[in-house]
Amino acid sequence: MNNKIPQKLRLIATGSHSIGGIAFVIFFLLIYDKTFAMLGIILLTVQPAIVGSYWEITKNIHPFIDRAGRDAFNCAVNTVMGTIVSILFCTFIFSVTWIVGSQDPTLLYISLFILSCVELAYFMNSVIAGIFAFRGYRLKSRLIYPFLDVS
Secondary structure: OOOOOHHHHHHHHHHHHHHHHHHHHHHHHHHHHHHHHHHEEEEEEEEHHHHHHHHHOOOOOOOHHHHHHHHHHHHHHHHHHHHHHHHHHHHHHHHHHHOOOOOOOOOHHHHHHHHHHHHHHHHHHHHHHHHHHHHHHOOOOOOOOOOOOOO
């Protein structure tokens, strides 16, 4: 695809990636306040449903919008999988360090830093894919496993 796609269609395609990016921003804002941490995690886990419903509504408009929606849905599913793996890793590190009796939280902080890096990587992928979609191109990222095949 290229810039010959009308701007209106490119904006609709960008919207699917923007929904994923907005979910990250809300997630980090809710995680920052510990009272809303669980709400932020719930929001992040329903993100594929939100992106998927937007994609289902707009996929019949144009093939470029269908491809962008599939990419955004794949990114959302990968985000949830990466978050689950990172949280399990943090829980494992936390339980190992505290069961052994070490009160030094350095390993826990390192594992939380890794979780933040994973989330930031997926957020940046959503933003960059949205920019590519706005320009009329498709971003093929190695970070995203294609659960929905985009040919």
